[in-house]
Amino acid sequence: xxxxxxxxxxxxxxxxxxxxxxxxxxxxxxxxxxxxxxxxxxxxxxxxxxxxxxxxxxxxxxxxxxxxxxxxxxxxxxxxxxxxxxxxxxxxxxxxxxxxxxxxxxxxxxxxxxxxxxxxxxxxxxxxxxxxxxxxxxxxxxxxxxxxxxxxxxxxxxxxxxxxxxxxxxxxxxxxxxxxxxxxxxxxxxxxxxxxxxxxxxxxxxxxxxxxxxxxxxxxxxxxxxxxxxxxxxxxxxxxxxxxxxxxxxxxxxxxxxxxxxxxxxxxxxxxxxxxxxxxxxxxxxxxxxxxxxxxxxxxxxxxxxxxxxxxxxxxxxxxxxxxxxxxxxxxx
Amino acid sequence: xxxxxxxxxxxxxxxxxxxxxxxxxxxxxxxxxxxxxxxxxxxxxxxxxxxxxxxxxxxxxxxxxxxxxxxxxxxxxxxxxxxxxxxxxxxxxxxxxxxxxxxxxxxxxxxxxxxxxxxxxxxxxxxxxxxxxxxxxxxxxxxxxxxxxxxxxxxxxxxxxxxxxxxxxxxxxxxxxxxxxxxxxxxxxxxxxxxxxxxxxxxxxxxxxxxxxxxxxxxxxxxxxxxxxxxxxxxxxxxxxxxxxxxxxxxxxxxxxxxxxxxxxxxxxxxxxxxxxxxxxxxxxxxxxxxxxxxxxxxxxxxxxxxxxxxxxxxxxxxxxxxxx
Numbered sequence: 001x002x003x004x005x006x007x008x009x010x011x012x013x014x015x016x017x018x019x020x021x022x023x024x025x026x027x028x029x030x031x032x033x034x035x036x037x038x039x040x041x042x043x044x045x046x047x048x049x050x051x052x053x054x055x056x057x058x059x060x061x062x063x064x065x066x067x068x069x070x071x072x073x074x075x076x077x078x079x080x081x082x083x084x085x086x087x088x089x090x091x092x093x094x095x096x097x098x099x100x101x102x103x104x105x106x107x108x109x110x111x112x113x114x115x116x117x118x119x120x121x122x123x124x125x126x127x128x129x130x131x132x133x134x135x136x137x138x139x140x141x142x143x144x145x146x147x148x149x150x151x152x153x154x155x156x157x158x159x160x161x162x163x164x165x166x167x168x169x170x171x172x173x174x175x176x177x178x179x180x181x182x183x184x185x186x187x188x189x190x191x192x193x194x195x196x197x198x199x200x201x202x203x204x205x206x207x208x209x210x211x212x213x214x215x216x217x218x219x220x221x222x223x224x225x226x227x228x229x230x231x232x233x234x235x236x237x238x239x240x241x242x243x244x245x246x247x248x249x250x251x252x253x254x255x256x257x258x259x260x261x262x263x264x265x266x267x268x269x270x271x272x273x274x275x276x277x278x279x280x281x282x283x284x285x286x287x288x289x290x291x292x293x294x295x296x297x298x299x300x301x302x303x304x305x306x307x308x309x310x311x312x313x314x315x316x317x318x319x320x321x322x323x324x325x326x327x328x329x330x331x332x333x
Numbered sequence: 334x335x336x337x338x339x340x341x342x343x344x345x346x347x348x349x350x351x352x353x354x355x356x357x358x359x360x361x362x363x364x365x366x367x368x369x370x371x372x373x374x375x376x377x378x379x380x381x382x383x384x385x386x387x388x389x390x391x392x393x394x395x396x397x398x399x400x401x402x403x404x405x406x407x408x409x410x411x412x413x414x415x416x417x418x419x420x421x422x423x424x425x426x427x428x429x430x431x432x433x434x435x436x437x438x439x440x441x442x443x444x445x446x447x448x449x450x451x452x453x454x455x456x457x458x459x460x461x462x463x464x465x466x467x468x469x470x471x472x473x474x475x476x477x478x479x480x481x482x483x484x485x486x487x488x489x490x491x492x493x494x495x496x497x498x499x500x501x502x503x504x505x506x507x508x509x510x511x512x513x514x515x516x517x518x519x520x521x522x523x524x525x526x527x528x529x530x531x532x533x534x535x536x537x538x539x540x541x542x543x544x545x546x547x548x549x550x551x552x553x554x555x556x557x558x559x560x561x562x563x564x565x566x567x568x569x570x571x572x573x574x575x576x577x578x579x580x581x582x583x584x585x586x587x588x589x590x591x592x593x594x595x596x597x598x599x600x601x602x603x604x605x606x607x608x609x610x611x612x613x614x615x616x617x618x619x620x621x622x623x624x625x626x627x628x629x630x631x632x633x634x635x636x637x638x639x640x641x642x643x644x645x646x647x648x649x650x651x652x653x654x655x656x657x658x
Binding site for chain 1: 383384491493494521522523524525526527529530533548550551552554555578588589590591592593594595596597598599600601602606608609612613
């Protein structure tokens with residue numbers, strides 16, 4: 001059984017300008033021990049999808065879904081008796097069996113709380129341990145994520161840590177209760193290349209050793225190529241293609257996926273071939289297009305693409321893509 | 334690309350005084366310390382390094398947004414390092430800058446037309462407003478925007494379009510040299526390629542030279558003819574971009590390149606990376622000797638004591654004791 005199963009997740013935000021349809025019918029699942037990458041540009045709905053699942057949406061967000069099952073437990077907000085019951089359940093899950101790593105470590109850490117206190121908090125909230133035991137566990141976590149001289153560092157404040165070290169602390173906090181699922185939202189975007197390499201290596205190692213599942217939200221195809229077993233490509237609030245790392249990189253089916261792969265520079269390629277940018281810009285989710293979200297930028301768009309949303313076509317057990325170009329009937333018209 | 338340099342920077346130093354309080358010990362950040370390089374005509378010179386290495390400070394010193402402490406900046410035959418006032422202004426026309434943040438670098442209360450026209454007015458290049466207006470329309474076309482965008486405000490544009498406005502403004506005075514300070518790092522992947530291709534085309538058409546500053550090494554390699562690698566205020570390696578990427582000499586360059594996440598699952602998952610220990614030291618109290626000696630896997634006793642001087646090895650420059658004979 002899958003660790004997390006999501007079916008037809010929709011997230012709407014009520015704003016002064018109208019309703020923003022941020023996540024539109026997203027379905028996916030992840031197995032225990034697997035790493036799934038969710039790739040998309042800003043506004044594609046990749047972060048909001050995960051915030052909807054973990055229950056950290058802004059107040060004006062409304063989540064509906066046919067199914068969100070995590071570790072055998074139904075966590076669709078609408079299936080709870082009231083908001084309080086949902087919040088309480090999510091509080092038990094968050095930081096315990098499902099943990100999150102955020103992009104910006106400085107806004108996540110409390111600047112006036114010692115690192116030690118921030119590390120012991122999740123341990124003591126979810127386990128019956130004494131303060132001393134929690135302190136010992138915190139030191140062990142710091143060693144695990146490679147922080148030198150933890151005995152000294154545990155009494156310091158976040159500002160005394162560098163960006164890379166802060167991100168290690170965030171990872172340590174996420175690991176505190178041996179989560180089954182770690183959701184990482186652009187965990188290395190704020191870091192320098194050499195520090196990013198250190199943190200990616202750490203996440204990879206922890207994943208292999210702990211057997212936790214990882215969902216990696218990012219815009220960086222290099223990061224998912226390194227860390228993820230499967231990749232979902234999001235565009236305009238939808239998953240337009242999903243498959244194994246090899247299927248996505250070596251046999252992309254959706255024109256957007258192909259476009260993305262064509263417009264990044266690979267330093268290993270030696271020719272000076274021009275990058276092929278994707279013309280135009282992403283759709284406005286206040287007024288999402290009636291048909292395929294990518295239709296306005298798609299070089300091969302058909303008439304049907306403007307009017308109707310494509311269903312998913314299966315290419316293998318793991319690989320599927322939502323595009324009219326893969327319907328024989330549509331192409332002939 | 335010709336062999337004639339449009340810009341020659343020699344032994345440039347930019348220091349900042351960060352002393353706190355009146356009676357404290359004087360503290361100096363040596364943001365750029367003894368850097369020399371040339372940018373040739375029609376060339377793109379890429380400057381890479383991690384945050385705090387001094388690449389942005391170097392770019393800003395060259396366009397004289399910061400005053401250099403010492404050294405010379407020879408631009409089209411004249412040393413502009415210590416020019417001021419009207420003399421400096423005449424050079425500013427030939428030297429423009431594109432900024433990183435397309436949100437902060439455009440005045441939200443000016444229309445696109447006013448933004449692009451402003452440098453023309455300051456440098457007095459057209460006589461009538463009509464001529465200026467015509468030029469603005471032409472520039473908008475060059476950067477891929479529409480003529481009717483001229484009356485709109487920056488807030489109505491996306492990040493990529495704003496960056497195009499910034500490029501049009503830089504082109505307004507027909508410069509010969511543009512400092513591009515991380516022009517794509519705030520943009521989405523699919524938009525980055527649009528801007529890179531635009532910059533390349535403009536360069537071809539107008540015969541421009543670029544100093545391209547970025548931390549995205551894959552993009553820098555793609556756009557640059559030559560590359561300089563900076564670490565802690567020093568230029569540690571410099572050469573043709575293919576040479577530097579495929580045969581890095583300096584241990585820092587080697588580590589930096591090995592850290593790039595490669596967008597290819599087979600390579601990325603099997604590649605052995607060189608992981609650097611620790612982080613960049615503070616530029617307030619830089620280590621004695623080679624700036625990289627604290628993290629260098631090959632550092633010797635000499636590296637910790639003696640600063641390596643730039644030397645030429647196989648047609649490029651490297652500052653490392655390993656290559657001294």
